[in-house]
Structure formats: C-alpha cells, structure tokens
Amino acid sequence: MTAAAARPASVPPLPAEGPVEIVPGVHWIGAFDPGLRSFDTLMKTANGTSYNAYTVRGAAGVAVIDTVHADHAETFFARLEAVARYDEITQIVLNHLEPDHSGALPELLRRAPQAEIRLSPRGLPILRALLRDAFETARILPVTTGAEADLGGRRLRFLTTPNVHWPDTQCTYLVEEGILFTCDLLGSHYCDERLFDDRVGDFRFAMDHYFDRLMRPFRSFVTQALDLIEPLDLTVIAPSHGPVLRTDPRAYLRQYRRLAGPRSAPGPDRTLAILYISAHGATARLAQAIRDGAAGEPGVRVSLFDLEGGELHPFLDLIEEVDGIALGTPTINGDAVRAIWELLAMLVDIETRGKLGAVFGSYGWSGEAVRQVEARLQGLKMRLPEPGLKVKLEPTDEDLQEARAFGRRLAAHLTGRAPPREVDLADLASR
Numbered sequence: 001m002t003a004a005a006a007r008p009a010s011v012p013p014l015p016a017e018g019p020v021e022i023v024p025g026v027h028w029i030g031a032f033d034p035g036l037r038s039f040d041t042l043m044k045t046a047n048g049t050s051y052n053a054y055t056v057r058g059a060a061g062v063a064v065i066d067t068v069h070a071d072h073a074e075t076f077f078a079r080l081e082a083v084a085r086y087d088e089i090t091q092i093v094l095n096h097l098e099p100d101h102s103g104a105l106p107e108l109l110r111r112a113p114q115a116e117i118r119l120s121p122r123g124l125p126i127l128r129a130l131l132r133d134a135f136e137t138a139r140i141l142p143v144t145t146g147a148e149a150d151l152g153g154r155r156l157r158f159l160t161t162p163n164v165h166w167p168d169t170q171c172t173y174l175v176e177e178g179i180l181f182t183c184d185l186l187g188s189h190y191c192d193e194r195l196f197d198d199r200v201g202d203f204r205f206a207m208d209h210y211f212d213r214l215m216r217p218f219r220s221f222v223t224q225a226l227d228l229i230e231p232l233d234l235t236v237i238a239p240s241h242g243p244v245l246r247t248d249p250r251a252y253l254r255q256y257r258r259l260a261g262p263r264s265a266p267g268p269d270r271t272l273a274i275l276y277i278s279a280h281g282a283t284a285r286l287a288q289a290i291r292d293g294a295a296g297e298p299g300v301r302v303s304l305f306d307l308e309g310g311e312l313h314p315f316l317d318l319i320e321e322v323d324g325i326a327l328g329t330p331t332i333n334g335d336a337v338r339a340i341w342e343l344l345a346m347l348v349d350i351e352t353r354g355k356l357g358a359v360f361g362s363y364g365w366s367g368e369a370v371r372q373v374e375a376r377l378q379g380l381k382m383r384l385p386e387p388g389l390k391v392k393l394e395p396t397d398e399d400l401q402e403a404r405a406f407g408r409r410l411a412a413h414l415t416g417r418a419p420p421r422e423v424d425l426a427d428l429a430s431r
Contacts, residue, residue, distance in 0.1 A: 019079040020195055022236060022244060023177055025057040025154070029064075029079035031072035034191045040100075043213035047206055048191035051076075051100055052240045054181060055083050056174055058151025061090030064115075065172055065181050066240055070103030077104070077111075086112040091149050093156065094119040095183035096169045097126040101240055106131060109138060118143050120160055123168035143170070145228065161185065161225035163218045171229065178235035184214065185225060186252055188242030197243040206242065207252075211259045212349065216320075219351045222260040226253060262321060269301045270414040272356075273318055276328030277307050277337045282362035282394050283328045289400045290326060290360060290389075293407025300411040307339050315343065316350050324356030324414050326407075327373055331363035336373050344376050357382035358410055360389035360403070367392070385413045385421050 020028040034048035051068035053076060062084040068076040089112040094102060097119070109115065109131070119127060121142040128135045143149075143158040159171040164185045172181040188207040192200035215222050230253055237245040237252060245252050272294050278284035287304060295302045303322075305315070319325055327343075329336040357377040359370045370388035377384060389406045391399045412418035 017193070018082050019055075022054070022179065022238065022246075026174065026177065026179060027055045027079075027083045028195060028238075028244065029053050029055055029076060029083065031068045031075045032191050032193055033069070033072065036189075036191075039189055040098075043189070043209070045189040047189065047203075049189040049241050050191050050195075052187075052238065052242075052244070053101075054238060055080065056151060056154060056156065057084065057088075058154035060150065060152025062088045063091035063093055063149065063151055063156060064089055064108065064112075065093040066095055066101045066183065067104035067108055069100045073104040073107060077107070080108075087114070089115045091115060091151065091156070092117045093149075093172050093181075094123060094127070095172055095181060095240070096166055097123050097130065098166060101183065102126075102130060106134065109134060113137075115139070116141050116149075118149055118156075118158065118172075120144070120158075120162070120168050120170045122162060126168060148175075159225075159228045161221070161228065163221040164225050165214045165218055171225070173232060178233045179238055180229065180232060180234055180236070180249075181238045181240075182229075183240045185222070185239065186237050186245065186256060187239035190242045192243065195244055196247075197245045198247045200243045203243055207255075208259065210242070211256070215259070216349055217351050219260045220353075222256060226257060226260070229253065267301070269299050270324070270411075271322040272300060272302045272324045272326065272410060272414060273305065273322045274302065274326045274328065275305045275307055275315065275319075275343070276360075277330070277339050278328070278362075279330045279332065279337070280362075282391065283330050283360070285395050285400065286360050286362065286389065286391060286403045287326075287328045289395070289403035290328075290407035290410070293404030294411040295407075296404075297408055297411035297415065297417075299415045302407075302411075307343065312339065312343050312346060316346055319347065319352075320350040322355075324358070324410060326358040326360060326410060327377075329359070329361045329369045329373060331361060331365075331367050331369035334366055334368050336361075336369035340369075340373060344373070344380075347380055353381035355382050356410065356414055357384050358386055358388065358406075359384075360391075360406065362391050362393065362395065364393060383422055385418070386410060 030052040036048045054065040056063045092115045116139045145160045147158045149156040155175045157173045188210045190203040190206035194200045234249040237249045276287040291304045329340045359373045367390045370390050
C-alpha cells in the first residue's frame with residue numbers, strides 16, 4: 001500500500017519548514033506524514049509517521065544518511081539543499097533499503113553522482129533492483145561492523161545489525177558526537193513536527209506498538225543489535241521514524257531490552273502448550289491424551305487450552321514464551337478450522353524460529369488439516385520432530401495410547417532425551 005493510498009484527505013499537511021539542527025553540522029532533512037493511517041499493511045498509524053533522513057558535515061564533505069518515501073522527495077531535496085550543495089556530498093549511507101528509506105535515492109544519486117554509497121553487503125541485491133542500469137556505474141562500498149568513513153574531523157562507524165527488521169539493516173555511529181543513526185530500530189510511527197523526544201507529545205504507546213508489530217518477530221536479533229550498541233558513548237539516538245531521542249538515550253535502550261526479553265520469568269522446566277479446537281470432542285480427547293503423555297515426562301510442564309474458550313490474540317504471549325506447541329484441529333471440508341488459521345496468521349508477529357511444533361487431529365473423510373498446518377509451521381521456521389497424529393472419527397483405546405506416546409515423544413524432544421530429527425517437506429507432501 002502506498003502512503004498516498006492510506007492517507008485520508010481530511011488530515012491537513014504539516015507546515016513546510018526547513019531542516020532541523022540536531023547539533024552543529026548535523027541536520028534532520030526528512031519529511032512528516034501526519035495523515036498516514038496504514039504502514040506497509042503491517043500496522044495502523046493513528047499518529048501518522050515521519051521519514052527521518054539526516055546530513056552530517058565534516059571538513060572534507062557531507063554525508064546523507066537515508067532518504068525518504070518517494071512521495072516526499074520534493075520536501076527532502078528542499079531541506080537537503082538548505083544545508084548542502086550536491087557537489088559537497090561524498091557519502092550516501094543506506095542503513096536500510098525499504099522504499100520508505102530509499103525512495104529518493106535514484107534522484108539523489110543523479111544529482112550527486114560522485115558520492116560513495118555505503119550499505120551492508122546484504123543490501124546489494126535490493127540496491128541493484130532499485131538503481132537498475134545506474135548500479136553498474138555507482139560507487140558502491142559495502143561495509144560491515146567496524147568499518148568507517150572519514151568526513152574530515154568526523155567519522156561514521158558502521159554496525160551490522162541484520163533482521164531488525166530486514167536482512168540488510170545496519171546502524172551508523174557518528175563517533176565524535178556520540179550520535180547513533182539506528183534506522184528502524186528504536187523508532188516509532190509518531191508524527192510531531194516538534195521532532196525531539198523532550199518536545200513532542202507522549203509517544204510511549206506508539207514506540208511499544210511499533211516494537212510489537214515490527215521488531216517482536218526478531219527479538220533475538222534486536223538483542224544482538226543492543227549488544228553492539230550499548231557499549232557506545234551515546235548522546236542522541238536518531239531513528240528513521242518518530243522522534244529524535246536526545247533525552248537519556250540509555251533509557252530507550254533499557255526499554256528495548258525489556259521489550260526484547262522474556263515476557264515472563266523462565267522456570268527450570270521445558271514448556272509445552274497444547275492448543276486445540278474440537279468439533280465433536282474427538283480432537284479434544286486426543287489433546288487430553290497428549291497432555292497426559294507429555295506431563296508424565298520429568299522436566300516438562302504442559303498446559304492445555306481449548307481455543308474456542310477465549311480470544312486468540314492473548315495466546316501470542318504464551319506461544320512466544322513456551323518451548324513447544326502442539327496444535328489440534330479437525331478436518332472440515334478438506335481444511336483446518338478457521339480459528340487455527342487465524343492463530344497461525346498471528347504467529348508472524350512473534351519469534352517462532354526453532355520452536356518445537358506438532359499437529360494432531362481427528363477427521364471423517366480425508367484428513368488434510370494436519371498436513372496443511374504442519375506445512376505452515378515449517379514455513380514459520382519451527383522444527384517438527386514428529387509426523388502429525390491423525391485419527392479417523394472417534395479415537396479408540398489404541399489411538400489414545402498412541403496419543404499418549406506422541407506426547408511422551410514430544411516431551412523427550414524438548415528435554416533432549418530424544419535424538420534430533422525433522423519432518424521432511426517431501427514427506428509432508430506424500431501424506
């Protein structure tokens with residue numbers, strides 16, 4: 001969805017203003033978008049957003065750090081021209097190449113062809129697609145953690161921070177001033193022309209909501225990024241969306257540590273959550289048997305939830321924190337039931353990579369649901385050590401015995417007492 005398509009006509013634009021000085025020689029040259037109400041179809045933006053771009057001036061040249069959405073390129077160039085000539089630009093830093101940060105790049109490069117482009121190596125395929133023929137003649141210098149660009153009396157140091165929230169993301173640190181340009185990390189979709197965190201309205205909700213919708217699926221990568229950032233001497237954090245953070249920057253790092261950490265204190269045992277929907281009680285009986293089998297294994301705590309008895313969204317915190325999940329669904333009209341698919345769709349908002357997954361259910365005719373849900377769990381990068389358990393109609397005593405054994409095997413995989421294994425996608429397709 002483009003920014004224009006998501007912007008209601010009733011919201012007036014903010015007044016056009018010039019660049020904003022952060023410290024002498026460092027300016028914000030971005031754009032405000034107060035009417036944006038949906039960002040990348042991923043989240044609603046009740047306060048709109050800002051596209052933050054920056055310039056850093058040294059004795060030997062000027063660096064431009066990120067650009068803006070193409071819809072706001074004219075504003076971006078007007079602010080840029082107020083602080084620098086195009087022939088002064090020696091560096092273009094691309095912390096992230098999503099369109100809201102790179103939309104003005106092709107035109108900027110046309111106006112400043114002498115500039116060197118600094119980006120992470122993983123951004124090269126996107127840059128090639130963005131620049132097309134101009135890629136071949138551009139001066140491109142991939143950088144990794146520790147590399148520096150000298151502007152003359154000011155150094156930009158690069159930190160590779162992948163998957164927060166794209167593979168190509170990096171941060172850029174202005175060493176002499178202690179300013180960290182973090183791109184999407186530590187940002188928020190909150191539009192306020194006063195710009196600085198000590199001048200704008202209360203944006204705490206917007207920052208937490210931004211984390212939940214964009215960063216939460218990548219919590220482990222956020223933690224790794226914080227490990228790189230926390231040793232730095234910081235005076236300002238300058239993200240690509242939302243307020244510039246100049247009041248106690250470390251308080252924002254602590255907040256991100258809290259958001260990226262466990263939502264509850266981990267216990268000594270491994271944890272398995274069994275979540276199911278049952279049409280006529282058969283899948284429920286399987287769920288109870290799986291619970292009984294898993295609960296009999298030492299070192300495993302098992303919880304059982306009927307999804308029909310509650311709203312789905314609160315289960316995300318549970319699923320994110322447990323070590324494994326087993327999903328139960330009957331097959332109805334050749335498919336899993338709607339509540340299971342709705343839950344699976346929500347799992348993109350949390351980190352699931354490497355978590356144990358399993359599927360079970362009863363069926364009357366064809367039994368496709370178990371295989372379909374297994375395929376989705378594998379798409380979410382979960383590990384499936386056991387083929388799904390399917391039972392025709394009501395489970396027999398033998399079926400319930402196998403369900404208890406299924407639970408014991410899942411528990412053994414969680415505790416490491418079972419040898420590692422993974423269900424193959426080809427095997428899924430054949431069942």
